[in-house]
Amino acid sequence: MEKKSIVSKSFWVIVIAGMTTGMGNGSVFGAAVMCLLGRGPFADWGGQGALAYSPATFSGFLVWCMILFGVAFSAIMAIGMSRHNAMEN
Numbered sequence: 001m002e003k004k005s006i007v008s009k010s011f012w013v014i015v016i017a018g019m020t021t022g023m024g025n026g027s028v029f030g031a032a033v034m035c036l037l038g039r040g041p042f043a044d045w046g047g048q049g050a051l052a053y054s055p056a057t058f059s060g061f062l063v064w065c066m067i068l069f070g071v072a073f074s075a076i077m078a079i080g081m082s083r084h085n086a087m088e089n
Contacts (some may be wrong), residue, residue: 006084042057
């Protein structure tokens with residue numbers, strides 16, 4: 001019987017914890033950008049419909065920052081779990 005790796009056993013934990021933590025940090029980054037720049041460089045707020053996800057709008061920029069931070073934290077968690085798996089085996 002083959003032993004499953006820690007990464008494969010904890011896939012959903014990596015995705016959920018990484019995205020939750022990363023998107024939370026991305027929202028803090030977005031708040032810092034909002035305090036630093038204001039909405040000046042963005043022509044539109046973009047808070048409704050598909051504009052909420054357009055990186056050219058203020059709201060879309062913050063959403064994409066949160067998604068990017070979430071993916072980055074998920075990758076960091078996957079790397080950490082794979083290294084933990086290597087130490088365990």
